[in-house]
Amino acid sequence: MLRRHNYDLIPSSEITSESLYHERRAFMKLGASAALLGTSPLMAALGFEKSKSALELTSYDQITTYNNFYEYGTDKESPAKLAKNLKVRPWTLTVGGEVQKSLTLDIDSLIKKIPLEERIYRFRCVEGWAMVVPWVGFSLASLLKQAGLTSKSKYVEFETLFDPLQFPQQSKSFGNIPFPYREGLRIDEAMNPLTILAVGLYGKELLPQNGAPIRLVVPWKYGFKSIKSIVKITLSNHQTRSTWNQIAPNEYGFYANVNPSVDHPRWSQARERVLGKFFKQDTLAFNGYGNQVAHLYKNMDLRKFY
């Protein structure tokens, strides 16, 4: 059964709008009929209670048509157009490296076994736009515990599928993006309860442009950390690679925590453009999740470790 957690720290002034409520109801009907048809284990696992989040959700249409997925191109519209045929089944995810027991998991059996929950998170792109997404997934920690950590499990590296036949830019690109895309977290970041692996959003299975069939979501970090279409998770005892950090280390740090007081070299990070809105709003430290994660960085200079 789907559990709902409310990790928001948002003032009650940001109330879910009425139109949104109706949108959600319409969506629930959609989900319900899909569940009746038994299209997927994910659908069957869904609950249909009203969202308790105070955040105003970004529309399903916007979340699925405004994407960064450089495997398909550098603009925001290409992924939705080109990703339709990504083969997301069968899909195998491996967990290896410094673990007690390496795992090779079939995505469907994984989803069947692990309890899914909805998490409504703010999502902030390093480029300055932001949205609110109702993800469906499970905590990364629960998966890592299955593999078993050791004293050498200090960092986690994630890797996107490498398949130039399906991801045209992996072979066509200029060569300045070292594919496959990789991202990394420190182990305490990975084990934080906010960090999830998402398999759905708005109660439906993820679409390829959003990182189907399984992606990382780290809500207090810039969006590029939340790597898509993961095939491999490797634990290691040293700091792992991070693709954008490799490409432009002066612009994208390994930590990439949302931080309104540290500017990107080309633009300010103090405020953000919420999708569909013309005027900007303030960006919150750690994207509003400081209470849950600020302690992870308490002795670190966040200007240096941006």
Added chain:
Amino acid sequence: MRILIWIGALLPIVYALLRFSVEFQPEWLRGFFAYLEHFIPLTLTKSPNDPLKFLINLSGNSAFWLLALTLSFTPIRVFFKLNLIRYRRLSGLFSFFYALIHAMLFIGIDQEFNLQDAMHEVLTKPFIAFGMGAFVIMLTMALTSTKKLFGLFRTWHRMVYIAAVLIVIHYLMSHKTITWDNISVAGVLISLLVLRLIKR
């Protein structure tokens, strides 16, 4: 020719109006645009997800291409013996018009008319400084583009080459990575500048 420039230069505004009015369009019109979408690589049936970014990009790109048009009249005369120089002012002014919208969106909406913040951005971020530098050059050119003043400021208008170089850098810096697409677009403006060197 004059009419062609007017139509071409106003197309971006028509496009913006179209995108922002999607929700108010009658069903048949939307159907027509959905059909058109099969033939042109433009989105027509959706209001922009990131409206401010959409307008900033649209105005910036429009200014860029109209500047390229403006700079193409001289090489066209040299290489094709076709004199279109009399349309250069119109096209240049349209380029400035979009550069003005571009800069105003940055100062007015992105920086919310906080001039101190805007100035801070210009002074601390080369990406913004290059763009603003080009805009200031274009502003002085637009102000001195009347028949009377142009005579006096003829030499000053060579500054357009500096502006073009700044714009190429600004354009390339506006992307997270450099792609073949960006290089080809920047290449257009660069070639127009290089053609002038060859001529001499």
